[in-house]
Amino acid sequence: VPSSEFELLAALRDRLDGDGPGIPLGVGDDAAVIHIAGARVAIAVDAVVVGVHADLRTTSYADLGWRALAVNLSDLAAIGARPVAAVVALARPRGTLDDDVMAIYRGLRAAADDFGVVVVGGDTVTADVLSVTVTLVGEAPAEPLRRDAAVVGDAVVLVGDVGLAGVALAAARAGATGLLDEYPRVGSAHRRPRPLVAEGVALAEGGAHACIDVSDGLGRDLGHIAAASGVGIVVDRLTVAQDVATVAARVGVDAMDLAIGGGDDYALAATIPADRVDAVVAATGGRVIGAVVAGSGVTLVVDGESRDVTHAGWEHGG
């Protein structure tokens, strides 16, 4: 859930419904699972707010629509669910051009088509700030992946790359948009990030223990797993992809900092029991970056130096 205020909602857990009969997952995981007429229904909601999660100087309306669905697809991926259908609540300031609203829906629809999701309805209201809130429902696996299921001795597997979105945003803000064309994975991470839907399903089928989608920074998101599971995590094999390193160098930002603390990556971080690591890595294209240990917090080890990155993450600013 890419929200700087998720903590508030988590604090309200007592006032909401958490785990319980018929509710395998509740507040605090990326998505919830409920039972309807015998089916396990996964449900996630995320709002993309202009000025908070997106900047229209560097993001087109169509890409905004894409992202509004993509963040929810990533939430469902994080529990291993297959997406089925979405509804949209669009808030538009007076004076927003219909063409721009159409572009938002076009981008959203493109993502829906790519991932086999139907958009079945929605609501449009007038507001002071443009925002797109998508609710996505799907089919949850028998054992949805959770944040609180990491076990000491698990390997930590990263599926997808971190730092791509961070260097892309840095390039876009620096006006170096040519880099986004030159390095297509970086450009795609900024414009039309691809949530790892099939990979999330494979993680669940492969017997992963804990999982989270890396949207607020790898350090912080692994920190959520560590805290929820009552364990520590050591990340001692994190590498930075070549294109991330190159773009970072050309824009003048630190690639490792963005890999561990940049936001809006659509990677999945999971903990896997030792005897299943090889199979899961093969099925998902992931790689081992560390291990679950006794203790607490997240420790990053690079070149023999270690530092606490439990809170390294992305603050969604105004």
Place this chain on the structure above:
Amino acid sequence: VPSSEFELLAALRDRLDGDGPGIPLGVGDDAAVIHIAGARVAIAVDAVVVGVHADLRTTSYADLGWRALAVNLSDLAAIGARPVAAVVALARPRGTLDDDVMAIYRGLRAAADDFGVVVVGGDTVTADVLSVTVTLVGEAPAEPLRRDAAVVGDAVVLVGDVGLAGVALAAARAGATGLLDEYPRVGSAHRRPRPLVAEGVALAEGGAHACIDVSDGLGRDLGHIAAASGVGIVVDRLTVAQDVATVAARVGVDAMDLAIGGGDDYALAATIPADRVDAVVAATGGRVIGAVVAGSGVTLVVDGESRDVTHAGWEHGG
């Protein structure tokens, strides 16, 4: 869907998915129905935006939370679905007090408890305007009620009262809040309106043809049924409840105008084949107010005078 801009979304129907395999209802009805692992899942989304749908001078934060769920419960009732679970997307301006946010959730939770719904998660973001967007999922009946299923010869049955919310708002705006206490149905309609969930299920089980929840004004909402079904509707037996009439007289507003065109009522209007009218009326507490006829539009007949009320409705202002 209580939105003055629903028409825009309806105009986008071509860009979204409507009816089709696996999607019995799509954009344009109050809620959508999708199939997940063999279950018929109903889904509705509605945003309550302060300044558009609610005025904090006359609505408490807790009542705002109640209403945010209630509008969605009414959407599911309109297709005859049973509600199961909700997720919440809250947008709060910087500086909103945590206590006020808690009050919103408290009111939302009270409605959830009353109607047997679990709140399973949500997202909180910062925005310029306070809004609460709720997505509600539930179990749809085998034959969900639609807007486009009215048949010439059907009786038009109104379940619940219209005009209650209109006179309540008029009283609140006039500062005559004592009237809301003196006439509890009027006060409840303003503060904690009760969506007709069980009645919607009974309409579906009773074999109703078309149905809509009356949120934008009875004239306009019946107009949606007439347009979608390609029929006309004559309302010649609409009466105003005694408490609506009394409060209207004391505040100096026209009760029949508010009954036909006031907003935010949580009534259900359905068309029923003649041979089932008595049973449906008995099961729902509704009453016959008119009939489906050949033609188009909605005609109100009062004291022998008839007028076109197809567009009589509530404009959600700024």
